[in-house]
Amino acid sequence: MDEEIKFIVDSAEESMQKAITHLEKELTKIRAGKASPNMVSGVMVEYYGAKTPLNQVGNVNTPDARTISIQPFEKSLIQEIEKAIQVANLGFNPMNNGESVIINVPPLTEERRKELAKQAKAQAEDAKVGVRNDRKSANNDIKKTDVSEDEKKNAEVDIQNLTDKFIDKIDSILATKEKEIMTV
Known part of the structure; x- marks a missing residue:
């Protein structure tokens, strides 16, 4: 050839x-029934005046098939992370326990x-x-x-x-x- x-x-x-x-x-x-850190991979958090990917301001884990846990590197970011998740319009309702942000992924x-x-x-x-x-x-x-x-x-x-x-x-x-x- x-x-x-x-x-x-x-x-x-x-x-x-x-x-x-x-x-x-x-x-x-695209969500497929069970929680995955990829579900929030597109979320951008306001961090010192700059839009920063969520995984760069905290650890994103899935402790079980229905929960996503985000442990921020700085506790002051908890409200910003919650706001960013709501703004991203993913259909999740984030909650915090003072230490981390928790998202319960509802069944489809x-x-x-x-x-x-x-x-x-x-x-x-x-x-x-x-x-x-x-x-x-x-x-x-x-x-x-x-x-x-x-x-x-x-x-x-x-x-x-x-x-x-x-x-x-x-x-x-x-x-x-x-x-x-x-x-x-």
Whole structure:
């Protein structure tokens, strides 16, 4: 295989892998019945005038499947952390015991589970669009190369095989997440 073609195929595969990685990261933020520190990973706390990620101002733990505990590094941050969680609009009602902020994660209703499954589907669809865009970009790059038509066709077949492989991977990741969400 021509070096230029190989580079295009490898670049496409790398881009498609990034779409998978991004999807997995986004899906960890979607709640699936049990408490996880990732549920509050997007929360930003006002800390000395700057917006700071929650995990940089305290320890985030899950002592059990229904509780998230946030132990701030400075006790003066308890109110700020509670406020930040409410502002983030995650559907949680934080409480504090003077030492830490505690979030009781309520069990999901059937309606909420379906909503979360839709969110997961949307994330998966975005990832598929990304993979298809990578395929289109790679195919356009292949057309611009100075190699024989046969090599171009073979490279396009390779790109399509990669695309199919990554789309299947996205579907399997989604199926796993949907099962996780719908399990009571």
